[in-house]
Amino acid sequence: MASNSPWHNLYNSKRWYRLRYYQLQKQPLCEFHLRRKQVVSASIVDHITPHKGDVALFHDPDNLQSLCKRCHDSVKQRLENGGTVTEFDDDGRVIW
Numbered sequence: 091m092a093s094n095s096p097w098h099n100l101y102n103s104k105r106w107y108r109l110r111y112y113q114l115q116k117q118p119l120c121e122f123h124l125r126r127k128q129v130v131s132a133s134i135v136d137h138i139t140p141h142k143g144d145v146a147l148f149h150d151p152d153n154l155q156s157l158c159k160r161c162h163d164s165v166k167q168r169l170e171n172g173g174t175v176t177e178f179d180d181d182g183r184v185i186w
């Protein structure tokens with residue numbers, strides 16, 4: 091998270107640290123990799139629906155998922171590319 095992000099303060103809050111901690115306790119494995127039946131430890135807590143500064147969405151535990159850095163960076167890449175990047179699992183189903 092860049093320090094010049096408009097939501098910098100949200101990520102710096104104790105509330106977020108706690109949420110992030112609980113999410114990684116609840117799901118210590120990367121959820122995208124799990125869908126591919128691969129076990130990779132998660133290091134990043136991502137918002138499923140982009141919060142865009144919405145404080146309620148930001149702190150909604152149901153809007154969080156655990157990801158590894160690689161998957162998190164691909165998600166970001168996908169968003170930056172306008173949602174055109176799609177990944178498939180071993181059976182050819184669309185993962186996202």
Ligand SMILES: [Zn+2]
Nearest residue numbers: 120123158161
């Ligand atoms: Zn992953």
